[in-house]
Amino acid sequence: MRSYIIFLFLILGVLTVRAQRCDDKDFCDKDLYGEYDYRSQSNYAQVYTGDTVRxxxxxxxxxxxRIFTCAERRLKDVFFRVIYPEKRFKRAFKEIKKKQVPIYEKDKDGNFLYDENGDRIKTGTIFANDTVWGRDLVTSESVVYDSREAEEPYWEASIHKTRLIIIESIIPPFRKKRNGCIQIMVGRKYKNASQFRR
Known part of the structure; x- marks a missing residue:
């Protein structure tokens, strides 16, 4: 009897661990995939209602x-956005430094006069302001796709310049806290079929 109970606990433990593996599950409609390769950058996550995954x-x-998101039914209407993050530097005022500037004697033609040691003849000093400038990093984000407003359930684009994007998946809140799996599918294919593939 004792070995039966231990065996039962082992089976339940394995099933629980197996049930939490989101990469083994597939909730996506097969029509969404198209002729894209999803093996390189797709992600899987276990989430709760009310979560946002970036x-x-x-x-x-x-x-x-082609990018799209799928989720278990119990998570209800999960939606996603594709965001372009932008970084740029902006000239920014840092401080004003006051510094002493010596005044030297000049002749009528504007040439400096020198003493017997060969040094310029100092007649006084004035204070001048020196403005110090720096650069501040300014970041912003622009939403290029929102699945709630789009005609297609996926974002599809032809990329002309390599860049970073953010995929933000939003799981709506629910009366009762629920957990489940989502899939963030990132598919790619070459524009030119003759390019090298692995």
């Missing part, structure tokens, strides 16, 4: 991409 992905020039 994944950074690099999309490479010379390739077409």
């Amino acid at each position: 994944v950074k992905v690099v999309v490479y020039s010379g390739q077409n991409y």
